[in-house]
Amino acid sequence: MADETLVTQLAPQRTRRGRWYQAAALRSISALIVREMSTRYGRKPGGYIWALLEPLGMILLLSFAWSLLSRSPSLGTSYILFKGTGMLILQMFTTLGNAVGHAISFSRPLLFFPRVTWLDALLARFALNTLVLLCVMTVILTGIMVYEDIRTVLDWNKIALAVLLTALMGLGVGCLNCYLFTRFPVWQNIWAILTRPLFLISGIIVVYEDMPQIAQQVLWFNPLLHLTGIMRDGFYPIYTPQYISLVYIGLWIIIPMVIGLLLLRQFHRDLLNR
Helix, strand or coil: CHHHHHHHHHHHHHHHHHHHHHHHHHHHHHHHHHHHHHHHHCCCCCCCHHHHHHHHHHHHHHHHHHHCCCCCCCCCCCHHHHHHHHHHHHHHHHHHHHHHHCHHHHCHHHHHCCCCCHHHHHHHHHHHHHHHHHHHHHHHHHHHHHHCCCCCCCCHHHHHHHHHHHHHHHHHHHHHHHHHHHHCCHHHHHHHHHHCCHHHHCCCCCCHHHCCHHHHHHHCCCHHHHHHHHHHHHHCCCCCCCCCCHHHHHHHHHHHHHHHHHHHHHHHHHHHCC
């Protein structure tokens, strides 16, 4: 009976303590977001405009170059929309994988404060960069459809699914990169090399169905090819990709995320002192 009374008395204290920790985490994440907004974009000429111009320039360049080689894109009639629906998915993955991967090194001075944790740094970078990328994606794709007067029936559920899965995969790979970037600096160079050819093998230039059979068998294992397929499925009603595996995408989200988080939890103090 006494034990039950003690548990009853301690329960409100645990609840208040849990709420206090949650509030402290939110304050830390918000402060880290504001800091990155001021340092990453606030001090550069043009600020957030470059976040919009860089992907837009690449989309226009790819569209112009490919229009010289082919009369029409694999889907629809707009080269810019076709390249944009693929390129922006690739940009979201690579940007998040890189930004989250540098979370500890970027916020290292603040991580020595007891109320700021390595997890706060990861979540802050993920939240800010995801928000920026979503705004960029919305502005570019909306602008393309308005400029070229493209009228189609959009499947918002599939578009949202593609964006959500891409963001989560960027977070998962970013968690693993966060450990590898800090522990083994050479991995930053390896990551840059590995991500450069992705725009050639991720369905940005041509859809999976138009690739040679041998290429399909190999490139199926590229998860970005599945994500661009879902995105295109949302923009083109006539396109129904049959090769997409949500289970395979889920493995690419969960496995790197779990491994990365476990390594960071175990070795984050060593990484801070490197």
